[in-house]
Amino acid sequence: MFVLLLGKNLIMTVKKINILIAVALISLLGVVAMQVYWVQNAILLKEEQFNRSVGIAMKTVLNRILELNTDNTLRQIAMNQPCLDEKTDVTDVIPQKLLDSLIRMEFKCLKVTKGFEYAIYNKVNNRFALGNYAVYKDEIISSEYQQSVEALFKPGSYYFSIYFPQKKSGVLMQLIGWMLLSALFLLAVVMSFWLTIRTVYLQKKWSEMKTDFINNMTHEFKTPISTIAVASEMLLNEEIQQDSQRTRKYAAVILSENNRLKNQVEQVLQSAILEKGSLKIRFKETDMHRLIHQTIDNFQFRMHDTRGLILSELKASEFVIPADRHHIANVLANLIDNAIKYSSGPPRIKISTTTLKNSIVIDIDDAGIGISKEDQKHIFKNLYRVHTGDLHDVKGFGIGLFYVQKIIEMHGGQVELDSEPGKGSTFRLILPLKSKQEVENEHENDGIH
Known part of the structure; x- marks a missing residue:
């Protein structure tokens, strides 16, 4: 009866453990999903912030050039006459060194001192007038960062464009501290979950082994106990008591089964002593x-x-x-x-x-x-x-x-x-x-x- 109750309790415990593991796993997946969602949103927010800052910086650069450029004659030439040498006319209005200096000064505030190329180009024929455009010409033309310079040239003809080849990595580097901290906390949660599940699983296995042990111990003890009981009943029989040979036979059975039971109990006790490390060896x-x-x-x-x-x-x-x-x-x-x-x-x-x-x-x-x-x-x-x-x-x-x-x-x-x-x-x-x-x-x- 005890074994049946123990087995039933074990089944109930296993069900509870499985439910606990399922709930914990769903919770862990939820935490992971929230962390991923947070990181993605943080990256998008940082990109939007970066985009706004770049747009403001570009407008500031053009405004500074406009303020510094006071030669109305050159402006009229640029607005009303066709350019025979496009690059020369533009550089007359916007000196290369001045543009480069203003861009770097503004971007220094954004903590972006390298990793970008820029140009002022004619959007009609995609001809570049000036700038730093050694490698990424096509990318500069298609860049999301563009400002019209219509205040200096014919409206719609010239554009100021900047391209950031390492924009993604730059944004990620700005978030690297928070991302590493988030990953560390997430790893700690995952490790804690794994250790908890592992402990629960080991406890479950140990519980099953103990139940198995009790079942087998009950089975092993039952046989000699039953044999001793039967032999004892036979010895109480008056007819057998009068037969000395049969009496000795049943007494021997009782002694043998008693020794067997004693050895089985000793095995269990020795196991407990060994686990405690208190067994004495006599060499x-x-x-x-x-x-x-x-x-x-x-x-x-x-x-x-x-x-x-x-x-x-x-x-x-x-x-x-x-x-x-x-x-x-x-x-x-x-x-x-x-x-x-x-x-x-x-x-x-x-x-x-x-x-x-x-x-x-x-x-x-x-x-x-x-x-x-x-x-x-x-x-x-x-x-x-x-x-x-x-x-x-x-x-x-x-x-x-x-x-x-x-x-x-x-x-x-x-x-x-x-x-x-x-x-x-x-x-x-x-x-x-x-x-x-x-x-x-x-x-x-x-x-x-």
Whole structure:
């Protein structure tokens, strides 16, 4: 009943999480859209401001020229007589240096000192009279910044035009500070959103793993408890009490199932102790070859039932290491147990040892179903189980490989995995032949000598 309620609560929690993620994502997209809209509007506003400022500056330049030009005779010539040498007549009215000086003075107020070309040209025949127009002639003629100079020349014939090749980049540079600040805040929002979603997702996965663990723990505990209950009821039967052989049989069943239950509880407790980092390792000289043989012997009865086979090829030249015999035996038992569980047919397991530099290498090969690359990333995490379909098709709590890795690391070693779906797995244990303390003592003695 508890498991069903937990599962129902998990489904409700998952739905709430999905709704929360959807709302947060929509909100984030809204913030991004508003930021983009704000930046676009800021650019347009800045461009309009720039356009107005350029128009005012151009009119100011022409007004200054008009004020400085007091020769009415030259003005009449320019207004009423056809120009034989167009450029000469215009320069008589508007000196090149004066025009250039006035333009640069006005544009200096706009903080635009370079990056533009200008000209006074005849709009009838597109002939240029004067100006700075080395590259962008066509662009000057079609520029949006044009002012008629009809006060100085025949109305409609001459125009003062300016072109800014880098107008867009110039406007953006003026907004670069605000844009960078906006991008920084937006990045902070996106990162916060990503971290929040990642945390929620991890919590969701952890919740699912805990539910899976509780389901499997309930299933694992239920079997020995039920067996003990049945055996106890049988012992209460007066007829069986009078049969000493049957009494011993049911008592043995109770003892066996009690030990099984005890081992399962110990696994769960060891997992909690390992997570806290409070597990004590008691190092003693341990014959690894002897320990491997003893572990294999413990599985022979089970292998007989499954028609499986365990082979050993122990070739390590040095195999006595400082280790906690109890925990290393559990590590070997866990790996062999997994090899049996995850075999699609009769288990075929091979255990081999070699010596590599200052370490003993123990390989445990199986011809089981293998492990996918994705599962290999998480397989040593606490409570993680490789799913093979039905929840209870493979028994276990998902703490075996977590325990294996932690124990080997506490011995100063490492665990390696080579596996491919459908082709089996190889777990490699690399354990140092000497403890860290022994190595440090040897270095100290070498220093003394």
